[in-house]
Amino acid sequence: MDKFVIRGGNPLLGTIRVGGAKNAALPCIAAALLTDEPVILENIPQVRDIETTRKLLTAMGAEVELGYGRAQHRTTISCRNLASPEASYELVKTMRASTLVLGPLVARCGRARVSLPGGCAIGARPIDLHIKGLERLGAKITQDHGYVEASAERLKGGEIVFDKITVTGTEDLLMAATLAEGETIMQNCAREPEVEDLANLLIKMGAQIEGAGTSTIRIKGVNKLHGAKHAIIPDRIEAATFIIAGALTGGDLNVVGCDPQHLGALLRKLEETGVKTKQTADSVRVMGDNPLKAADIVTEEYPGFPTDAQAQYMALTTQAEGTSIITENIFENRFMHAQELVRMGANIKIEGRRAIVRGKSPLSGAAVLASDLRASASLVLAALVADGETIIDRVYHIDRGYENIEEKLRGVGAQIRRIGEILPKKAAVRA
Ligand code: UD1
Numbered sequence: 008m009d010k011f012v013i014r015g016g017n018p019l020l021g022t023i024r025v026g027g028a029k030n031a032a033l034p035c036i037a038a039a040l041l042t043d044e045p046v047i048l049e050n051i052p053q054v055r056d057i058e059t060t061r062k063l064l065t066a067m068g069a070e071v072e073l074g075y076g077r078a079q080h081r082t083t084i085s086c087r088n089l090a091s092p093e094a095s096y097e098l099v100k101t102m103r104a105s106t107l108v109l110g111p112l113v114a115r116c117g118r119a120r121v122s123l124p125g126g127c128a129i130g131a132r133p134i135d136l137h138i139k140g141l142e143r144l145g146a147k148i149t150q151d152h153g154y155v156e157a158s159a160e161r162l163k164g165g166e167i168v169f170d171k172i173t174v175t176g177t178e179d180l181l182m183a184a185t186l187a188e189g190e191t192i193m194q195n196c197a198r199e200p201e202v203e204d205l206a207n208l209l210i211k212m213g214a215q216i217e218g219a220g221t222s223t224i225r226i227k228g229v230n231k232l233h234g235a236k237h238a239i240i241p242d243r244i245e246a247a248t249f250i251i252a253g254a255l256t257g258g259d260l261n262v263v264g265c266d267p268q269h270l271g272a273l274l275r276k277l278e279e280t281g282v283k284t285k286q287t288a289d290s291v292r293v294m295g296d297n298p299l300k301a302a303d304i305v306t307e308e309y310p311g312f313p314t315d316a317q318a319q320y321m322a323l324t325t326q327a328e329g330t331s332i333i334t335e336n337i338f339e340n341r342f343m344h345a346q347e348l349v350r351m352g353a354n355i356k357i358e359g360r361r362a363i364v365r366g367k368s369p370l371s372g373a374a375v376l377a378s379d380l381r382a383s384a385s386l387v388l389a390a391l392v393a394d395g396e397t398i399i400d401r402v403y404h405i406d407r408g409y410e411n412i413e414e415k416l417r418g419v420g421a422q423i424r425r426i427g428e429i430l431p432k433k434a435a436v437r438a
Contacts, residue, residue, distance in 0.1 A: 009406075011399040011413060013390035014422040015372060018295070019258035021419040025246045025265040026052040027080060027239035029408050031201040033104045034178040035208050035239060036060045039069070039084035040111035041182060042212060044234030047083045051239060055407040059102045063094055067112075089116055096122035096153060102407070106134050107175055109157060110183030113146050118158040123150070140167045140180040144187055164189030164228050172197050172308045177224070178205050185214040187228040196224050199309040200269045204240045211235035243269040245409060246291065247316040248384050250274075252416070253293035254282040255323045256391050260419060263290040272312040276302055276320070280327055301329030301366060306336050318344045318385035324364040325353040326392060333362040344382035347375040351389055351397065372397040377404045384409065391421055 027050030037060070039046035051057060061071045061082070068090035074081035092112040099105040099122040112119030124134060138148050138155065145163040149156045164187045167180060177197040182205070184191035196202065198220055206219030212235045215227035246265035253260030254277060267274065267286040274284055274291070279302040283294040301324060306314040314337040324331035325348060335341050342362050345355045351373050354365040372395035377383035383405035390397035402425070405412060413423045 008400065009402050010426050011387065011390075011402050012424050012426055013372075013387065013397045013399065015370070015391050015393040015395065015397065017391070017420045017422060018256045019253050019260045019391070019416070019419040019421060022261045022263055023249050023415050023419050024263050025241045025249065026050070026410050028052075028201055028204070028242040028244075029054055029056055030174070030199075030242075030244070031204040032057055032239045033060055034107050034175070034182070034201065034205040035237060036064065036082070036084060037107040037111050038182055038205060038208055038212070040064070040067075040086050040089065040108060041115050041186060041209075042232040042234060043087045045083050045085040046208075046212070046234055047081065047236040049081050049236070049238040050241075051080050051082050052242065052410045053079065054410050055403070056102050056104065059098055059105070063098050063105055063108060066095065066098070067091055067093065086115075092116040092119045094121040099124050104175055106137055107179055107182075109137060109155065110141065110179035110181075113141060113157045113159055114162055114183045114186040117160055118156070120154050120156045122154050134176070136169055136171065136173050136176040137179045140169070140176065140193075141183060143167045144180070144183055144191065162187035162228075164191040164226070167191065167193045169193070169195040174199050174202065177202050181206065181216070181219070181224060181226065182209065184226040184228060185209055185216070185232060186230075187226075189228055191226045191228065193224045193226070194222065196222050197308060198222060200240055200243065200266075208235060208237040211237055240269075241265045241289075244313065244315045244381070246270060247273050247313070248319050248388070248409070249415075250277070250284070250291055250293050251316070251319045251323050252388050252391060254280070254295040254299070255326060255388055257295040258419070259292070259294050259296075261290055261292045265289060265291060267291050271310060273316055273320075276304055276312065280323070299323065299327035299367070301327045301331040301364075303332040303334070305334040308337070314338060314341060315381050317341065318381045319388055321345065321355070321362060321364060322348065322385045322388040325355070325366050325368055325370065325389065327366045329366060331364045331366065333364060335360050335362070343378040344385045347378075347382070347386055348389055350375060351393055353389070369394065371395055374398045374400065377401045380404050380408045384412075387412065387416070387423070391416075
């Protein structure tokens with residue numbers, strides 16, 4: 008298992024580029040299941056979750072072609088023949104978003120068999136809302152041996168009111184409804200930019216969708232969708248991670264290739280902490296030369312403060328003067344980074360869904376364990392300002408969602424390197 012070795016103390020200076028959004032790329036790849044014509048996607052990040060989705064589609068009979076060289080972020084997916092509309096536990100267990108294939112498969116093939124994702128480190132994360140929604144569209148659902156089976160000769164449009172806002176749930180049902188007979192109205196939908204990006208691809212494929220990006224989406228089902236070409240939006244969470252890194256290290260960092268309009272809640276909060284930023288249409292320059300002040304956050308659905316940037320923001324508050332209260336509203340168990348930050352010297356108390364961070368405490372390098380994707384990012388950020396060397400274990404979590412983060416950070420002055428596991432001699436011979 009790879010580890011990161013990070014030596015803290017350097018301010019981040021220069022320009023860092025943001026890639027395509029993993030969370031938009033995942034549903035867009037799944038959308039290719041809806042047509043027998045090729046779908047060409049650009050600005051696809053090269054991260055582990057994307058690789059898992061490619062494997063998922065290939066196992067069903069799809070042809071997935073990867074771009075090389077300058078076109079390395081392009082993928083062409085052709086789902087002409089889908090021999091087996093199934094997503095196995097082996098793949099689903101490593102990535103919950105695999106559930107995104109459920110809706111498109113029933114819509115296109117009339118049946119789907121998808122493993123239940125089970126729990127994950129940040130909470131139970133059920134998929135009941137995906138299932139309820141598909142039932143509203145006329146699918147027959149059964150569950151056994153850890154799998155959900157859905158079938159419908161043809162889905163029928165209907166009214167879906169989500170009991171709770173769900174991002175992948177909205178995306179899954181949006182895809183399903185594009186091929187249903189008649190009109191579907193979905194209420195209390197997720198308004199995340201990734202939902203809108205998926206809708207834009209589906210519209211290019213011939214779908215009739217209105218209202219994506221708002222809480223009510225209307226879809227008029229069509230008989231067939233066709234191929235299309237689409238460029239994925241920039242990753243707002245990768246951008247948020249770099250912006251926080253610039254602020255935390257007292258650097259002067261230009262985060263380019265992002266969309267500041269998707270970062271409103273974070274940028275407003277940073278202003279409160281005393282961080283100066285300058286924006287253009289596709290960049291945010293962050294100047295961290297002021298002392299940081301404490302500021303509370305509450306994570307919410309978009310356009311609120313994103314739960315996916317909560318851990319990184321917590322690293323920042325350890326270096327801010329005063330007490331910051333961080334309330335996590337979306338997932339019930341998303342403070343695992345806190346105990347690792349405490350091992351580095353932070354003063355953090357967890358009370359249910361609230362973390363109370365008292366700053367500013369000097370951080371010192373330590374051996375720490377990454378527990379999930381965004382928790383790993385927060386440990387990297389803390390290590391950049393810690394005294395001495397930090398070793399972060401289990402960085403495969405970070406590889407799920409960040410493309411070459413160590414190279415990108417090294418390019419702006421961070422001292423970070425990746426080391427592979429050193430196997431004992433005998434084991435190495437056997438391997
Ligand atoms: C997506 C993002 C993830 C982000 C999360 C919240 C992708 C691939 N992942 O995850 O990075 O952290 O949104 O912004 O886009 N819930 C139910 N029943 C369901 C579905 C969800 O109770 O059927 C609950 C979840 O347990 C959670 C809340 O609803 O408490 C929100 O989850 P959801 O928006 O579905 O998260 P994901 O789409 O899995």
